[in-house]
Amino acid sequence: MQNFCTEMIGGLRIRFRRLVNDVLFLDRFSQSCFIIGLVGIAMFGILFAIPHLYTDFGDTAVLIARAFGLFVAFQMFINWLCMKFIDNRYDPDRHGTLPEGIQMGQNISRLPASVPESKPVNENKRKTNGLNQRKSGSVMYVATEMPKTADDLPKRTAYPYFSWTPCLRCNRPRPPRCHHCPQCNICVLKRDHHCHFAGSCIGYRNLRHFSVFLFWATVATIFSTVHALPYYYYHVIQNTSFFDVLFPVAIARYLLGYICLRYALFVTLSWILITFLYWATSFLKIVVNLIMLGKTTFEADNKMELTDRRNLNDKLRSVYGKYWILNFIIPLQFLYEPDDDPINWPFVKA
Ligand SMILES: [Zn+2]
Ligand SMILES: [Zn+2]
Structure with missing residues (x-):
């Protein structure tokens, strides 16, 4: 009997460890918490707080408040779907491969070609000048050799941050700001971070949905708190x-x-609401700040020296494409792509 119990506990422990070690576990767990939290907050407003607060104003006021609540919940849901399913991966056929005349580990932001596109640079001049660049600023350690055993770490080599670097997993060069995500197992353009709540990476094409989602999540949590x-x-x-x-x-x-x-x-539900209010407002503040600086979370966290020389309007267009404000009402991803070059980054100085 004792042996049976010990074996059973041992088996359960191994299963639990396998489940937690699964890279997708955190994604699944966070997404479940997210859905339960969102549904909880919506229920909270629609069932309890809204009818109570508007009793003196009649049924129309209740209807308007509920319609607004549903609109906000819909905006959050649609942007969450966009965050999850919009493809951010680096595709050499679509975006281009390592340009001729540029070497791996060469800081491309210091090439003469990095001046705005309105002033095209002679291709030959670009090639020769590119090799005489000054020493690069920030450095990134890139995995360049697979580990010998499962317990070892891969060998890493220092590269200038704003250079083409090798991707060990995809076995090909990747452009600056593109990083391989171990969870998604793809190279992500302008990778910001891996979002466990969406189960996907936030990067070049879905940063807009991440920021719009956070905006409406902040509105939703403030709206719910005011009613609660x-x-x-x-x-x-x-x-x-x-x-x-x-x-x-x-x-x-x-x-x-x-x-x-x-x-x-x-x-x-109030505790869930307070947690969501804190998350939404603090993440929104961080994302707005990063969009204004033209940086990614990775670059800010790792203190990469980098300057986006555009004005605020152009920085907004580099995330949202044309008519940026309309993205807060309808996802315009399929009409207006981000107005930027995710391979050459001509406006960035690093
Ligand atoms: Zn990769
Ligand atoms: Zn990812």
Whole structure:
């Protein structure tokens, strides 16, 4: 009997370890939390808070508030789908391969060709000048040799950040700002980060959806909080104890029969709401700041020296394409691609 129990526990432990080690586990777990959280917040507004807050204004006010809530939830959902399914991968046939005259590990932002496209540079001049570049700024360590055993790490070589570098996994050169994502197992153009909530990488083509999503997530969480506070004040606080503000206490007291399910659910959803409010506002602040600087999260985190010399309007077009503001109402990805060159980055100085 004891042997059987030990074997069973051992087997479960191995299974659990395998599940957690699976690179997709975090993606699946985060996406499930995200969906449950989003549905929870929507339920919260539509079922509880909205009808309560607008009783004095009649059914039309309730309808308008619910319609706005649904519009915001729809915007979040559609941009989440775009984040998840829009293809960011580097495709040499579509985007181009290592240009002739440029070497691997050569800082391309210091070539004369990196002046704006309105002033084309003679191709021959570009080739000769390119080799006489100054020493590059920031350095990135790139995996260049597979590890000998499973426990070893790959061998890494220093390359100037703004250069073409080899991708060990795809076995081909990749342009500056393009990084291989171990989770997605592709080379991602202008890779910002891997988003576990969407289960995909945020990069050149879906950064716009990530930022629009965060904008509407911030609106949604502020909208829900504004509706939740009076509901809490007029309904929940009068029917629960002070300690029920902590959701484990509220759940335990519901199970013991002291408070009703409605209030236990409200307190739990409020904690989810506060977490989402914090995430959405802090991520939105970071993304807006990065778009204004023309940098990616990777570049900011690793303190890469890099300057985008365009004005704010052009930086916005490099993310959203034409008519950037309209993206906050309809996804315009398929009409207007980002107005930038994801291979040569002619406006960046690094
Ligand atoms: Zn790759
Ligand atoms: Zn990824």
